[in-house]
Amino acid sequence: MKALVLAGGAGTRLRPITHTSAKQLVPVANKPVLFYGLEAIAEAGIREAGLVVGDTQAEIESAVGDGSAFGLEVTYLRQEAPLGLAHGVLIARDYLGDDDFVMYLGDNFVVGGIGGLVERFARERPAAQIMLTSVRDPRQFGVAELDPGGRVVRLEEKPARPKSDLALVGVYLFSPAVHAAVAELKPSWRGELEITDAIQWLIEAGLRVESSVISGYWKDTGNVTDMLEVNRLVLESLEPRVGGSVDAASELIGRVVVEPGAVVERSRLVGPAIIGAGARVQDGYVGPFTSIGAGCVVEHAEIEYSIVLPRASIRGVSRIESSLIGHDVEVTPAAGTPRAHRLVLGDHSKVQISS
Numbered sequence: 001m002k003a004l005v006l007a008g009g010a011g012t013r014l015r016p017i018t019h020t021s022a023k024q025l026v027p028v029a030n031k032p033v034l035f036y037g038l039e040a041i042a043e044a045g046i047r048e049a050g051l052v053v054g055d056t057q058a059e060i061e062s063a064v065g066d067g068s069a070f071g072l073e074v075t076y077l078r079q080e081a082p083l084g085l086a087h088g089v090l091i092a093r094d095y096l097g098d099d100d101f102v103m104y105l106g107d108n109f110v111v112g113g114i115g116g117l118v119e120r121f122a123r124e125r126p127a128a129q130i131m132l133t134s135v136r137d138p139r140q141f142g143v144a145e146l147d148p149g150g151r152v153v154r155l156e157e158k159p160a161r162p163k164s165d166l167a168l169v170g171v172y173l174f175s176p177a178v179h180a181a182v183a184e185l186k187p188s189w190r191g192e193l194e195i196t197d198a199i200q201w202l203i204e205a206g207l208r209v210e211s212s213v214i215s216g217y218w219k220d221t222g223n224v225t226d227m228l229e230v231n232r233l234v235l236e237s238l239e240p241r242v243g244g245s246v247d248a249a250s251e252l253i254g255r256v257v258v259e260p261g262a263v264v265e266r267s268r269l270v271g272p273a274i275i276g277a278g279a280r281v282q283d284g285y286v287g288p289f290t291s292i293g294a295g296c297v298v299e300h301a302e303i304e305y306s307i308v309l310p311r312a313s314i315r316g317v318s319r320i321e322s323s324l325i326g327h328d329v330e331v332t333p334a335a336g337t338p339r340a341h342r343l344v345l346g347d348h349s350k351v352q353i354s355s
Helices: 033-043 057-064 085-091 115-124 178-183 195-204 224-235
Strands: 002-007 048-053 073-078 101-105 108-110 128-134 142-146 152-157 166-174 209-213 218-220 251-253 256-258 263-265 268-270 273-275 280-282 290-292 297-299 302-304 313-315
Touching: 002 033, 002 085, 033 057, 033 101, 033 108, 048 057, 057 073, 073 085, 085 101, 085 178, 085 195, 101 115, 108 166, 115 128, 115 166, 115 209, 128 195, 152 195, 152 209, 166 195, 178 195, 195 209, 224 290, 251 256, 256 268, 268 273, 290 302
Parallel strands: 002 048, 002 101, 048 073, 128 209, 251 268, 256 273, 263 280, 273 290, 280 297, 297 313
Antiparallel strands: 101 166, 108 218, 128 166, 142 152, 142 166
């Protein structure tokens, strides 16, 4: 079995971060989201992975290399434009050959790995196997409709009126039969080749499509809210360790990781939190569920429930929370700006202001 990892999307929901960075490389607990997927693929016993890339190919290739760091042999497959998940399968046709494969969306995060899913596929040999999970707003996802016996009868991509609340998780397993389906596809109303249409083609051709509803944790890390939530989840599993320097005037509470080369002085760190290699925290506060990237500076500042990317600096500002701060960003106080609020409020509004 091979893996096909899709990492060519533009990441519009994470702008402006993704104007200059690949969304699959935005870090969770100081490790790119894409790396968690590659590790899960290798842990499932798969050794060959095709990585579908687009305009951010150079950045992703620099981070992943030949895949040997993950126990993989990585082949890069160029996608000229993000024309749909099934288009990723289409351009990978020669690479995949007649092998079974797992398709893994590079910005998805699945707790517990995919080993059990791969084993079940190898044992039962359906044409396709999908994972489903209940979501609050299925209009944002591919949605599955099941019959009373739990069999998949229809799939629809981002429907205006969903038939169920069961969304497709971003991990799929396919036999070579899917290539015939993809070859027959026409672009959807979104102008893309939809993988949901390919799976529906398999169903209508009388081929077996298996599904399982997972109760574990899955997130599409396509927006800031989901990124912060995944960061929170991963940080909760941290084992505390101090590889850097923490002075006697500082206080570390709970699961805190201080990476080698990091310096903490006269500060309070409340875990779960991670301070990246070479970062510096002075006279500051880093609160729960915060990842401070390598080479960052937090000085006379407070931050919690946030992700700070490498080399950013935060100086002289009061509480920052629920934030995603990019590479090389500088956050400082405004000089001499009078405090004021300017509001345009509609009828029956309710506003809470902490002055």
